[in-house]
Amino acid sequence: MRTRIGLGGGAVALALCAVPVAAQDAIESVDKPGAVVIARAAVTQPEPAPREIAVEIAAVPAATMVDQPPSGDIDPAEAAEPTESRLPGDAMNFGRRAKAVKWEIGAIFAIVTAKNLPTVIREPQPFRFVDEGFFGRNTEQAGVDKVAHAWNTYLFTDVLYRQIADKTGGGRGAALTAAALGLGLQTYTEVYDGIHRGSGFSMQDMLMNSMGAGFSVLRHTVPGLREKVDFRLMAVPTYKLIQFGGDKRFENQWFLLALKGAGFKGVRDTPLRFVELHVGYHAKNFALEDRLAGKPLERKPFVGIGLNVTELFLKDRRGSPAAVARGALEYLQPPYVAVHVD
Numbered sequence: 001m002r003t004r005i006g007l008g009g010g011a012v013a014l015a016l017c018a019v020p021v022a023a024q025d026a027i028e029s030v031d032k033p034g035a036v037v038i039a040r041a042a043v044t045q046p047e048p049a050p051r052e053i054a055v056e057i058a059a060v061p062a063a064t065m066v067d068q069p070p071s072g073d074i075d076p077a078e079a080a081e082p083t084e085s086r087l088p089g090d091a092m093n094f095g096r097r098a099k100a101v102k103w104e105i106g107a108i109f110a111i112v113t114a115k116n117l118p119t120v121i122r123e124p125q126p127f128r129f130v131d132e133g134f135f136g137r138n139t140e141q142a143g144v145d146k147v148a149h150a151w152n153t154y155l156f157t158d159v160l161y162r163q164i165a166d167k168t169g170g171g172r173g174a175a176l177t178a179a180a181l182g183l184g185l186q187t188y189t190e191v192y193d194g195i196h197r198g199s200g201f202s203m204q205d206m207l208m209n210s211m212g213a214g215f216s217v218l219r220h221t222v223p224g225l226r227e228k229v230d231f232r233l234m235a236v237p238t239y240k241l242i243q244f245g246g247d248k249r250f251e252n253q254w255f256l257l258a259l260k261g262a263g264f265k266g267v268r269d270t271p272l273r274f275v276e277l278h279v280g281y282h283a284k285n286f287a288l289e290d291r292l293a294g295k296p297l298e299r300k301p302f303v304g305i306g307l308n309v310t311e312l313f314l315k316d317r318r319g320s321p322a323a324v325a326r327g328a329l330e331y332l333q334p335p336y337v338a339v340h341v342d
């Protein structure tokens with residue numbers, strides 16, 4: 001007996017020689033995950049040699065067999081055409097994905113409301129739009145607030161994506177759903193700005209919000225990007241430690257993109273996996289009190305090199321605390337473990 005097997009294009013060709021004559025009319029179907037395998041028998045009868053049977057097997061998507069029973073007229077090339085693989089989250093609609101994270105949406109909504117509603121009640125105004133600019137010298141926070149908007153929306157979107165992916169299987173649809181929900185929640189905070197005295201609804205903020213949500217989608221749909229790049233906030237203490245209110249709080253905030261050596265195949269097995277390259281932005285002396293005191297405004301794009309804390313201390317750790325820490329370090333940069341030049 002001689003057997004030849006060839007693989008290609010999702011199909012299998014199998015030739016069997018010296019098969020008993022009784023197999024001439026045999027047609028077999030074999031169950032495979034997501035497919036039905038059809039075997040067709042073609043009989044050749046050379047003389048005076050024993051009869052031979054050439055059996056050709058083609059993998060046919062199960063969906064194509066619903067209305068068409070197996071027959072000898074099926075084209076093996078068409079039968080071998082593969083079906084598209086989809087993650088469970090891609091097969092769901094927007095409403096079902098959103099319902100899967102209803103409690104998370106409610107929690108974020110409650111936090112945003114609790115933070116903003118008391119301020120608006122104390123200092124209300126009719127809804128209005130404002131033109132805040134981006135990174136100009138005459139902007140209120142020299143652009144740091146704009147990067148903060150992008151990071152906030154990115155964080156909302158990523159948190160929701162992780163939950164949707166955990167409950168539905170993820171996929172491109174899950175990433176887009178999370179982006180729409182995250183952007184919607186951040187827009188809700190912008191509405192409060194629109195009715196808060198001295199503030200207003202800013203289209204510049206909305207553009208940065210959209211960029212943050214879009215970056216989250218890219219990280220979860222471009223293969224390998226999440227392993228290579230993080231968008232992080234680094235809170236650097238000042239003489240008043242960390243401030244949570246007023247323009248001065250933005251002086252504590254450095255925003256950066258971290259390019260991680262551990263995400264690259266040629267590096268992940270070398271000591272360079274512990275190294276990151278940083279590029280980011282921060283500013284200082286933009287608060288009104290600093291301007292009145294004559295302090296020069298400092299807008300500071302920066303670059304630097306840092307240590308990958310996750311790779312150093314948490315990569316092989318098990319348990320919930322280690323998992324939480326790994327997740328947090330995708331969004332938060334510990335200070336004093338990097339050297340930055342602005």
